[in-house]
Amino acid sequence: MKQNARRAVFGAAVIVAMTVATALGGGGATADRQTAPTEQTLAEVISAGLTPAADGRQPQAIVDTGSGSGSATSRATDVLGEGPEMSAYLAAFGYGLLHPDSAPPGANRWNCTPSAEHPRPVVLLHGTWLNAYDTFSYMSARLARAGFCVFAFNFGRSTLLEGGGLGPILPGRYGVGPMEDSARQLSDFVDRIVAATGAAQVDIVGHSQGGTVANQYLKFDGGQGKVGKLVTYGATHHGTSLMGIATLGRLINNLGVNILGFYEPIVGHSNIQQAFGSPFYTRLNAHGDTVPGVDYTVVGSRYDEVTNPYDWTFLRAGPDATVDNLTLQAGCEQDLSDHLTMMYSPRSVSIALHALDPAAHPDLECAFNPWMLGGGGGL
Incomplete structure (x- = not known):
């Protein structure tokens, strides 16, 4: 029992530590970009790469519609009680499993008053x-220490039966x-932030998806005019x-972590939407990548398993918008950050600080940051 539990936790850590790397993305070069993704086509692609179980049975991915109405739903919740500051992703992931609704350090201090130097609160999207x-x-603690009012919440919470897929089986798997x-x-x-702070x-x-959700907000949900950067x-x-999304089902099975039994369900509604060529992206980018009045800073890593090729993350500036597309390793080859560990990179933090307040933070930091583990500049 203990061995199976350890395997499940280890497998979950690898799965998430590869970022949804599997849940979202490597293998872009082999994907059929012309076929609109559906739950059934995803199940078929997952099944094609599954290895037989020890007893010889061949697992099959299935579309799990649950017992509800079949329509996907989700909700958001506040994060409360600041958790400890961490310098490595895997340590933060472990704490997040046990405390899935903790606020990152320095965040959600609702009595924070924006300063003249930092008039806009900073919203963090996972x-x-x-x-x-x-x-x-x-990153949150460093932004707070630099004088920013920082806010975060957990969005896109959905159960398996509501269309959230396998992820919600583990605590804290939102979005x-x-x-x-x-x-x-x-x-x-x-x-709520604007009302509380007067900003x-x-x-x-x-x-990751947080950037896409922000774009959806800017273009279709009243965000234009409310966001500066x-x-x-x-x-x-x-x-x-x-193909990259399909890797998730293969990884789970081939690790021997059958969280839901012999048949594995699909990976959730937002993952289907994030497949190249989905109707979601057709609508999102129909009139260009940007909206007027916003300054964009877009960071990609050469070692990103999710957005692969990594320059898929970059944006093209439209009218009255500025875009600074940055490769994390440009000028800092020792930063080996992948999709998750880039959020634990000193260089990433310095890029955020420079983007938000270039006068006070003119220089970018460069430090070693290990792939998959993340160490805030060390092991």
Whole structure:
């Protein structure tokens, strides 16, 4: 029993530590970009790569519709009680499993008053299968110490029966609901921040799906005019490959972690939406990548398993918008950050600080940051 539990936790850690790397993305070069992704096509692609079980049975991915109405739903919740500051992703992931609704350190101090130097509060948006704490337990504290009012919440919470897929079996695996719902949840959260702080606008820092949710908010849910700057890391701005999403089911099975038994369900509604060529992206980017009046800083890593090729994250500036597309390793080859550990990179933090306040933070830091583990500049 204990051995099986350890395998399950280890497998879950690898799965999430590869970022939804599997839940979202490597293998973009082999994906069929012309086929609109559906739950059934995803199940078929997952099944094609599954290895037989020890007793010779061949597992099959299935579309699990649950016992509900079949329509995907989600909700958002506040994060409360600041968790400890962490310098490594795996440590933050472990804490997040036990404390899935903790606030990242320095965040959600609702009595924070924006200063003249930092008039816009900073909103932190996590990604798929992640939460506010395990994504931002390193960066949030540094932004707060630099004098920013920082806010975060957990969005896109959905159960397996509501269309959230496998992720919600583990505590703290959020960002699985429809991204349109998550953008509306973001809209409500921003309105609360503006009312509490008296600020005219906010800035947003988004990781992975968080960047895409921010774009949906800007374009369709009233965000234009309310956001001054958007800083994203490994954001799935243009989607990822169906083959990459399929890797999730293979990894779970081939690790021997059968959390739900011999048949594995699909990975959740937001993952289907984030596949390249989905109707979601057709609508999101129909009129260009950006909206007027926003300054974008877009960060990609050469070692990102999710947005692969990593330059899929980059944006093209439209009218009255500025875009700074940055490769994390440019000028800092020792930064080996992948999709998750880029949020635990000193260079990533310095990029955020520079984007939000270039006068006070003119220089970018460079430090070694290990792939998969993440160490805040060390092991």
